[in-house]
Amino acid sequence: MSTAIDYLLHLADNAVVLGQRDAEWCGHGPILEEDLALANVSLDLIGQARLLYQRAATLMGGDATEDKLAYFRDAADFRNYTLLELPHHGPLVGYAASDRDYATTIVRNFLYSALMVHLWDALTRSSDSELAAIAAKSVKEATYHLHHSRDWLVRFGDGTDESHARAQAAVDHLMPYTEEFWASSPAETAAAEAGVGVDVRTLRAGWDALVNDAFAEATLTRPACRGYVTQGKLGLHSEHLSFLLGEMQSLARAHPNGCW
Amino acid sequence: MSDAQASVRERILAALDALTDPEIPVVTLRELGILRDVRTTPDGLEVVITPTYSGCPAMGQIEDDVKATLAALGIEARVVTQLSPAWTTDWMSDAAKEKLRAYGIAPPHVRPAPEVGIVRFMKRPATAAVACPKCGSTHTVVSSQFGSTACKALYKCLDCQEPFDYFKPY
Ligand SMILES: [Zn+2]
Numbered sequence: 376m377s378t379a380i381d382y383l384l385h386l387a388d389n390a391v392v393l394g395q396r397d398a399e400w401c402g403h404g405p406i407l408e409e410d411l412a413l414a415n416v417s418l419d420l421i422g423q424a425r426l427l428y429q430r431a432a433t434l435m436g437g438d439a440t441e442d443k444l445a446y447f448r449d450a451a452d453f454r455n456y457t458l459l460e461l462p463h464h465g466p467l468v469g470y471a472a473s474d475r476d477y478a479t480t481i482v483r484n485f486l487y488s489a490l491m492v493h494l495w496d497a498l499t500r501s502s503d504s505e506l507a508a509i510a511a512k513s514v515k516e517a518t519y520h521l522h523h524s525r526d527w528l529v530r531f532g533d534g535t536d537e538s539h540a541r542a543q544a545a546v547d548h549l550m551p552y553t554e555e556f557w558a559s560s561p562a563e564t565a566a567a568e569a570g571v572g573v574d575v576r577t578l579r580a581g582w583d584a585l586v587n588d589a590f591a592e593a594t595l596t597r598p599a600c601r602g603y604v605t606q607g608k609l610g611l612h613s614e615h616l617s618f619l620l621g622e623m624q625s626l627a628r629a630h631p632n633g634c635w
Numbered sequence: 636m637s638d639a640q641a642s643v644r645e646r647i648l649a650a651l652d653a654l655t656d657p658e659i660p661v662v663t664l665r666e667l668g669i670l671r672d673v674r675t676t677p678d679g680l681e682v683v684i685t686p687t688y689s690g691c692p693a694m695g696q697i698e699d700d701v702k703a704t705l706a707a708l709g710i711e712a713r714v715v716t717q718l719s720p721a722w723t724t725d726w727m728s729d730a731a732k733e734k735l736r737a738y739g740i741a742p743p744h745v746r747p748a749p750e751v752g753i754v755r756f757m758k759r760p761a762t763a764a765v766a767c768p769k770c771g772s773t774h775t776v777v778s779s780q781f782g783s784t785a786c787k788a789l790y791k792c793l794d795c796q797e798p799f800d801y802f803k804p805y
Contacts, residue, residue: 508719508721513689
């Protein structure tokens with residue numbers, strides 16, 4: 376039981392954290408159409424997170440609810456990939472601030488949705504029938520997210536000198552974080568062995584094919600990725616997650632059990 | 636199912652048939668495939684609904700509308716959300732699609748047969764011509780893959796110059 380719960384929380388945390396990040400563009404999109412698109416992508420992700428948290432809460436029993444799982448756990452309890460909690464810009468020193476960079480947003484959404492189309496597809500065969508049902512919906516949504524981000528990736532990469540440079544910088548910055556996809560965590564390994572989850576290593580060839588194909592069309596160079604592998608899914612996060620959660624959780628914590 | 640149960644079921648279905656989608660008020664929940672079933676269980680009557688997109692913000696409203704309709708009938712029934720089989724636009728009847736078109740929303744194409752593996756994901760969204768709901772021209776372009784709601788894309792007609800929504804296949 377706890378095998379399925381741990382795995383569901385990993386999937387749910389991924390969705391809610393990226394959903395919250397992408398929602399930061401709401402009202403600030405570079406053009407109206409993209410403002411709407413990002414809000415809709417975000418809505419899909421938060422919808423997926425809700426279904427996953429609901430399933431986890433059902434398995435946990437007691438007084439667990441989707442809201443408790445989303446709003447009343449702290450950063451160290453979250454099991455999302457570090458990639459998804461990073462701000463929408465490149466690395467900065469200290470307290471330096473930066474405007475949001477749309478290339479970073481697009482590259483991250485592309486790298487994540489290129490994984491999720493394969494992961495959701497495989498999870499439609501999960502031994503947890505509720506997770507399989509969530510996956511059957513989510514794979515359709517992830518496919519639209521992939522097409523959206525891939526289109527913009529190609530436009531940026533194969534666009535002007537400026538857009539190419541920013542897309543390449545985003546790729547160089549974010550690509551190393553994708554190594555975390557392939558380092559199976561104990562929760563993922565246990566879930567795969569139980570038939571609830573998927574052995575992440577089986578997804579790599581499909582992800583590589585999508586990434587290489589898109590980068591070639593976008594005239595972007597795939598950087599070599601070696602070195603430190605982030606461990607967000609083990610609860611070891613960057614400094615950015617606490618700030619993200621602080622904003623996301625403040626209302627629920629100020630008014631516990633509030634409703635309207 | 637007894638005759639009495641069957642007649643209650645018919646009454647519920649007839650009443651629920653008046654309910655339309657909160658965001659597209661020309662098609663009913665049954666026509667959209669959101670209202671799946673009214674069934675008798677050992678625990679009583681159940682009305683089964685299924686969400687469209689995972690994050691569809693209309694689902695709460697839809698559940699409230701169903702509950703209010705049942706309350707007005709004075710019938711005790713639970714509202715159950717069921718995810719499987721996953722909702723698909725292929726469930727939409729031709730009549731419902733025609734209503735969408737008349738309302739100004741280009742109806743969804745039938746989804747292509749699923750292909751296996753990454754080929755399916757590699758492909759661009761089907762560029763099969765989407766006909767303008769105003770003038771019928773297929774001389775149209777996509778402006779954005781996400782429109783006013785997650786289920787729609789934004790298109791523009793190059794003949795009559797009208798922007799319009801396309802209900803995306805799901
Ligand atoms: Zn037209």
